[in-house]
Amino acid sequence: MTAVVPQVDQPVFLDVDSVREDFPILKEHVHGKPLIYFDNGATSQKPIPVIEAMHRYYLQENSNIHRGVHLLSTQATIAYEQARSKVKSFINAGSENEVVFVRGTTEAINLVAQTYGRQNVKSGDEIILTAMEHHSNIVPWQLLAKQNGATIKVVPMTDQGELIIDEYEKMFTPRTRLVAVVHVSNSLGTVNPVHHMVEIAHRHGVPVLVDGAQAVQHMPVDMRAMQCDFYAFSAHKMYGPTGVGILYGREELLQDMPPYQGGGDMIRSVSFEETTFNELPYKFEAGTPNISGGIAFDATIDYVNQIGMHRIMAYENALMRYATESLLNIPGLRIIGTAKTKASVISFVLDGVHPHDVGTFLDLEGIAIRTGHHCTQPVMTFFGIPATSRVSLALYNKKEEIDVLVEALHKVRKTFG
Amino acid sequence: MSDLKELYQDTILDHNKNPRNFHKMPDATLSLEGYNPLCGDHLFLYVKLDNDVITDVSFEGSGCAISKSSASLMTTVLKGKRVDEAISLFEKFHDLITSPMDKQPNTDGLGKLAVFSGVREFPARIKCAGLAWHTLKSALEGDQRTISTEQ
Incomplete structure (x- = not known):
């Protein structure tokens, strides 16, 4: 296989369903629910050619x-x-x-x-x-x-x-x-x-x-x-x-x-x-x-x-914008880290609910996120919080998964609110 | 199959929202800090002793629903207990939340603390449920240092 040099003028379109076929683990179920993997900042999943x-x-x-x-x-x-x-x-x-x-x-x-x-x-x-x-x-x-x-x-x-x-x-x-x-x-x-x-x-x-x-x-x-x-x-x-x-x-x-x-x-x-x-x-x-x-x-x-880094970047940025807007519609949710230029990571806190309870609740819904200080304790201290919940996206994540997350976070609020 | 209701029982959600004995105690005989750096669960425990008998317990701090409700429920069962009784309760509670999955959890003598039996299915959350109890045990045994679940 020869490397394909990324082209700047590549189309933004990325066929996410076909990409997902390359990652068999995405078909797994967790606690009886389809896996939604949003912990890519910790480690990403691996495609078939790598395995x-x-x-x-x-x-x-x-x-x-x-x-x-x-x-x-x-x-x-x-x-x-x-x-x-x-x-x-x-x-x-x-x-x-x-x-x-x-x-x-x-x-x-x-x-x-x-x-x-x-x-x-x-x-x-x-x-x-x-x-x-x-x-x-x-x-x-x-x-x-x-x-x-x-x-x-x-x-x-x-x-x-x-x-x-x-x-x-x-x-x-x-x-x-x-x-x-x-x-x-x-x-x-x-x-x-x-x-x-x-x-x-x-x-x-x-x-x-x-x-x-x-x-x-x-x-x-x-x-x-x-x-x-x-x-x-x-x-x-x-x-x-x-x-x-x-x-x-x-x-x-x-x-x-x-x-x-x-x-x-x-x-x-x-x-x-x-x-x-x-x-x-x-x-x-x-x-x-x-x-x-x-x-x-x-x-x-x-x-x-083969997919092209520019295409990955464009796809992920669009997905991150969608996720950010969707999450901000949840009452009491605050995003930590609102820089003008961001990549993939959305850290948030939910009023009155500790991130670890958010994490366990989402896990039971099949959604894997990271909760805690993310090995950046000075950042947590700066924002005066013990921990955050972190959604980190990859090229195989899709809008429908964000919708499931948002739905689940509404339930979190109802349970702990 | 583990489910939400097994872990977050109504009693736990209630104690999280309305923690009992949630205040400082200026005239406490013993006070100790408990900290779980991985989650950020952080509490201060206060115990008043009359000779060998616990006459009052309170706590304050912040943390997840499991750690907060565990601390709250703990304070409601300790009043009037002798130190050795409290230590034995610690051991029973510790066994409950760490007992292997293939065994029926033993809830004898634990009363309402049995609501934490679901925690053992969530290894990442066992230290949340145990923080207040570990802090209590160390305070009763005369430890002066902050108790961390990461030791």
């Missing part, structure tokens, strides 16, 4: 990579490296050397914190984060700050959930060493102006890491256009397997960074006196990776490209 790629690997192709001279190993190596090339094209990176396979977004961020960070962030230096980061883009920097005696500064946001860029600009000092910012907020849905934020940081000579975990499945991302220095994302939120993620890093930076973990594959030669590290990107890939996951990720990108 089959994984299945085929273990049935017919299983072998370790970068090692054997035998045929299966050679083929597995080629398939795994082809996945890397596919990722390179998908995000428009400069070369395969800039595409590092990791377990997921979290590991990608930890990798940067413990290599680039430990090397470049010293006592008295500053790291800029934002008020809407996921815990996984806060805690690795706190660990680093503690190790190296650095401080963390936080870009504030408005009540709509938009970063205050004027404040961001004022935060840079000669001690600023890194900016880490989320591309799309997992609890608010805000799409941050990362291109602009990178430009500002670079004016001060400061590199930027962008957490793309909630972005890559909803919009085209282009490393050479964005110019960020690091970009982290996971396969499993974009219809791919769990346990596979990507760290994109600019080659010049990756070149100078020390290795992350030691082990096989990341070395060129080892003696008890000295070890020479492997070239990029293998320097950061110690041990046998998630080979089946990598190969299934290749199939994932083919699947997404």
